Amino acid sequence: MKRLVVKSSRPGRYLRFRESCGRCVSLLEFYAARFFGETSNPFALTGALIVALMVVSAITGIAMLLHYTPTPETAVQSVRRLTDHVYLGSLVRALHRTSADLLVISILFHLFRNWATGRYTGPRSRNWVIGLLALPLIGIIGWSGYVLPWDERGMVLLAWGREIAYGPDQWPILGWLRPGSIIGWPLFSVSNEADQLLRIFALHVGGAFVAIWLVLRHLRPGTPPRARLPLAVWIGLALLLLVIAAMLPLENEDLLTFNPFGQPATVRVDALVSFPLLFYPIFGGSFLAFLILLVWIGLAWLPRFERRKVPAAVVSEIACTGCGLCYNDCPYGAIAMMPHRDPLKRSRGREIAKILLRSCNSCGICVGSCSFGAIELPALMTGEILSRIEGALRADRETTAKEHLSEGVV
Amino acid sequence: MEACDLFDGMAAFERKRSGLGAGSTSADFLGQALWVTLAAVVVSGIGLLAGYTPTTARSFPSVEYIQLSFPLGWWLRGVHKFGTDLFVILAILRLIRLAYRRAYKFGGEFTWQAAVRLLLFGVFAGVTGYLLVWNQRAFWMGGSLAEAAESGGIFEQVYPLGGLGLSEWIPKGPLGDAAMSQGVLRGVFAAHIALGFLAMLAAFYLRTYPRKEVPHWRRYSNYVAPRVQWLVIGALTILALILPPPLGSHSDTLLKPYPILADWYFLWLYRLAEIVTPAVALTIVGLIFLIAMYLPWLDGSRRKGPRPVVTALIAASLITWMMLTLEGAGWELPNLASLVLTTLVWIIALVLGAFAENWRASGRGKKGDEEVRSP
Numbered sequence: 001m002k003r004l005v006v007k008s009s010r011p012g013r014y015l016r017f018r019e020s021c022g023r024c025v026s027l028l029e030f031y032a033a034r035f036f037g038e039t040s041n042p043f044a045l046t047g048a049l050i051v052a053l054m055v056v057s058a059i060t061g062i063a064m065l066l067h068y069t070p071t072p073e074t075a076v077q078s079v080r081r082l083t084d085h086v087y088l089g090s091l092v093r094a095l096h097r098t099s100a101d102l103l104v105i106s107i108l109f110h111l112f113r114n115w116a117t118g119r120y121t122g123p124r125s126r127n128w129v130i131g132l133l134a135l136p137l138i139g140i141i142g143w144s145g146y147v148l149p150w151d152e153r154g155m156v157l158l159a160w161g162r163e164i165a166y167g168p169d170q171w172p173i174l175g176w177l178r179p180g181s182i183i184g185w186p187l188f189s190v191s192n193e194a195d196q197l198l199r200i201f202a203l204h205v206g207g208a209f210v211a212i213w214l215v216l217r218h219l220r221p222g223t224p225p226r227a228r229l230p231l232a233v234w235i236g237l238a239l240l241l242l243v244i245a246a247m248l249p250l251e252n253e254d255l256l257t258f259n260p261f262g263q264p265a266t267v268r269v270d271a272l273v274s275f276p277l278l279f280y281p282i283f284g285g286s287f288l289a290f291l292i293l294l295v296w297i298g299l300a301w302l303p304r305f306e307r308r309k310v311p312a313a314v315v316s317e318i319a320c321t322g323c324g325l326c327y328n329d330c331p332y333g334a335i336a337m338m339p340h341r342d343p344l345k346r347s348r349g350r351e352i353a354k355i356l357l358r359s360c361n362s363c364g365i366c367v368g369s370c371s372f373g374a375i376e377l378p379a380l381m382t383g384e385i386l387s388r389i390e391g392a393l394r395a396d397r398e399t400t401a402k403e404h405l406s407e408g409v410v
Numbered sequence: 411m412e413a414c415d416l417f418d419g420m421a422a423f424e425r426k427r428s429g430l431g432a433g434s435t436s437a438d439f440l441g442q443a444l445w446v447t448l449a450a451v452v453v454s455g456i457g458l459l460a461g462y463t464p465t466t467a468r469s470f471p472s473v474e475y476i477q478l479s480f481p482l483g484w485w486l487r488g489v490h491k492f493g494t495d496l497f498v499i500l501a502i503l504r505l506i507r508l509a510y511r512r513a514y515k516f517g518g519e520f521t522w523q524a525a526v527r528l529l530l531f532g533v534f535a536g537v538t539g540y541l542l543v544w545n546q547r548a549f550w551m552g553g554s555l556a557e558a559a560e561s562g563g564i565f566e567q568v569y570p571l572g573g574l575g576l577s578e579w580i581p582k583g584p585l586g587d588a589a590m591s592q593g594v595l596r597g598v599f600a601a602h603i604a605l606g607f608l609a610m611l612a613a614f615y616l617r618t619y620p621r622k623e624v625p626h627w628r629r630y631s632n633y634v635a636p637r638v639q640w641l642v643i644g645a646l647t648i649l650a651l652i653l654p655p656p657l658g659s660h661s662d663t664l665l666k667p668y669p670i671l672a673d674w675y676f677l678w679l680y681r682l683a684e685i686v687t688p689a690v691a692l693t694i695v696g697l698i699f700l701i702a703m704y705l706p707w708l709d710g711s712r713r714k715g716p717r718p719v720v721t722a723l724i725a726a727s728l729i730t731w732m733m734l735t736l737e738g739a740g741w742e743l744p745n746l747a748s749l750v751l752t753t754l755v756w757i758i759a760l761v762l763g764a765f766a767e768n769w770r771a772s773g774r775g776k777k778g779d780e781e782v783r784s785p
Contacts, residue, residue, distance in 0.1 A: 058607060065600035066593075069465055199460050205603060206456030209610065216614050 014305070021116035040232040046110035047219070048229045052237060053103040054215065058208065060096040068148070070201040072193045075150035083250060094245035100142055101272040102241070107135060115302070123332065123359050125303035127218055132300050134214040136292070137207055142273030144204040150197055158200070160277060162188055163285030168293075170286035180289070310379050312360035313367065315353050317341065319374035322351035326366035326375055334359035335366060364388040440507060441617070442638045444500045444528075448613045450643060451493040452606060457486040462542070464599040466592050469544040470660045477657060488650020489643075494536045496646065498675050501529040509705075509724045519706040524616045526702045531609040536673055538602040544595065545658030552594065677738030678731050698727075719761070726757040 025043075032043040042049055067082040067089065069075065082089040111131070114120055120128040143161055147154040162184065169180035187203060190196045219227050229237070279288055312334075327335045333356075340350040353366075353375065364385040366375050377385055461476040461483060463469055476483035505525050508514055514522035541548045683691040701708065709720055 062600050062604045062607075065603060066596050069463075069592075069596070071463060071465060071468070074465075194463070195461075198463065202456060202459035206459055209452055209456060209606065212607065213610065213614075216611075 018116060018118065021112075022118065025113050025116045037232075040230045042233055042236070043109075043113075045229060045233060046106055046113055048227050049106045049233070049237070050103060050110060051215065051219075051227050052229045052234065053099050053106060054212065056099040056241065057096060057103060058212070060092050060099065061205075061208065063092050064096060065205075070148070070197050072150055072197050075148065075197065079149045079151075090249055091245060094248065094250045095241055096145075097250060097273075098241050098244045098248070100145065102244075103138065104142065104272045104275070107138065111135070111299075118306070121303050121306045123334070123361055126358065128303055129300055130214055130218045132296065134211055134218060136296065137211050137214065139274045139276065141204055141207045141211060143277065144200045144207070145273065147200050148197075148204060157277065158196075160280050160285070164277075164280070164289050164292075167284075167286040167289030171290065310362040310377065312357050312362055313355050313364075313375055313377050315355060316374045316376075317352060319372050320352050321372055321374070322353070323371070324351070324353075325369045325371060326353055329365050329369040331363070331365065332359050332361050334361070363392060365392060439638060440500055440504045443642050444497065444504060445613060445617055446639050446642045447493050447497045447500060447646075448609060450489050450646060451497060452610060454486040454489040454493065455606060457482070458490055464542070464595055466544065466595055466661075469542065469595065473543050474657060477654065484654060485647060485650055487655055488653075489646045490539070491655040492646050492649045492653075494532065494539065495674075496642070497532045498529065498536065501525065501532055505529060505702075506724065506728070510721060514706045515709065521616060522706055523703055524612050526699075528609060528612045528616065530699065531605050531612060533675055535602060535605040535609060537676065538598045538605065540673065541598045542595070542602060543658070544661050546661055547656075547658050549661040552598075674735065674739070678734035679738075681734045681738035722757050722761045 029041065029043045033041045036042060064082065067078055067086055069078045079093075083093060084090075114124075114128070143157060147158045147161070165184040165188065166180040168183065169175050169178050171179075187199050188196070190199060276288065276292055279291070283291065322337065322340065324337055327337050336354045336356055337351045338354045339346045340352045342350075362377055364377055364380070367377055367385050368389045380388075458476060461472060461480045463472040473487075477487055478484075480486070505522075508518070508522055508525060537551070541552055679691060679695065682694065686694075705720070
């Protein structure tokens, strides 16, 4: 307890900009809620939307595995057969593409919303970093999905990807350490075409495993957030996906068989999945790798710029009886019951509450639940804590306690 | 040794909580080992994807290539194969422990269901994985699966609309028998990967939302002791070194394979299908699965004590399972009557033992059965 109130270390222009963005997002949510209704507002359910789109991508992907063969000779033919001769094959392929595109859109909006409304500081910084680990992985999965048909566009994108991966080797000083070769080794150190395709395939399918695992970790801290879409939004999402897939069907004309002797045709890169590739013709591989790394580090560093406004709860070792009331009430799992520090009390099985600083949202619920006055939020007056608890109760009646509480904190 | 405290995962945990057992950190060996094993299987599976080609012509050569010349391929393949076996063993042991500790009630209902699902996904992922090697054993097993699905035709006659037209889904060869084609291989491959996803989700549910029976359990639910990790990975590596997973020979559709043994966890099913008809065996399997899934609700007692009937039933079914497995593996047991008799004797013994346990627990007072700590 060095300082009771820690001021934000960068209160200036950045914070004002962020808060104005946050106001815009809140306004958007407000008007969208009038249209969609409070409980089924997709602008407030961006995370659940991402989970749903990942489910759609996984199911359509497994359906496509029934017909795709990852060998250089047969890949294009198998995709063509899937499009032309398999019942609903073209629809499944279009759905896979569309859900991946919508996934990227909703991930970017989710990122923007949680940044603008300040939901990345304090206890949420862990979720922020895990989400940022999943973001480039999903981009790479999208890129490998375009390489998998092993057609002309796939070959061009493969070459671009290789240049970006080996790009760090061209950097001025760090390039001496050959970081790009280390990054590119697991994917590109192959002697023949068949192995290269299998590596890309393993990246696409195995990367999906890792991405799902990361998203599960991202959802996890504290209590389970709203990861489940209401039925109405599911139906709307399915209709949207079907309409887009029907309006922009995938044609076989996209699949030009690779001709090593001809000039590559104009390659239409899909704008959304792995959108940084759009900048490849402008910047080249080396500088683009640098830019991607810079943006990523900047985003991952953001939680450092803001500290929590209200310090975490504090337990009095003398007054705490180890009853566990606060442990049972804490909605964030931020309280642990530990053996008491005093050896005599410990030998009798006496416990004490301990605040896990990384998880504490300073919501004040534990202060209200303690019957012995042993836990408090030192920076807040009693009235403030009471109003917070009342707000939490009200929010619990209305929707869920967690969302509103965390909005009140950061 | 506390790390191997298989059937009383809570004991070490409670000692640590009360501060008496200094340095004991392992609360739940089985759960941790299950989690590490699944992680090892999934990671080695991703590695195997980089070398495996799911086509009839190239899958067997690609598995050979993985085993012999892919970087660390022998290790990946060994960990994947023996990891699945270990996974099934651990999942069964964990289910037995959950039942023995009556942890499928009082907040543990969905944990129990997730554990049952995990076992199911693991077993089916194992079967589909054996088919992917595309050797004679895979050919034989595919034929057996196709026969089982064909017997689904009988199943459909017994139960109208029950089999969902399963027999029509099996691709037919020129002579009308079930054919092992490219389509079957790709379907099995897709199913294998889908089962991997499902197993991962079920295991994550099990680790993330553990039962609420014991307060403060949540704190330890994500913990994996390093020694458990090293034990599992080390054991799998040693197994992969001294017992390379068998390759067999390339699947030859002209050479009808001599009956090869299935996975050890399916031997009981083959034996059961021999004793009764395949359709009845499938019905029994479905019933077992349904009962297992809804056991927490079938066992309606609200009493927090030992559950002698359920414990005895589970033990008896376990004994029956072991005996059928031994018979399926070729052991000569006298006959079915002796099997039933033995099982009955065991059930009676277990019921008596469980009642004795119940009596002992009630004599000691309720302290051991109530929640571990009360405010």
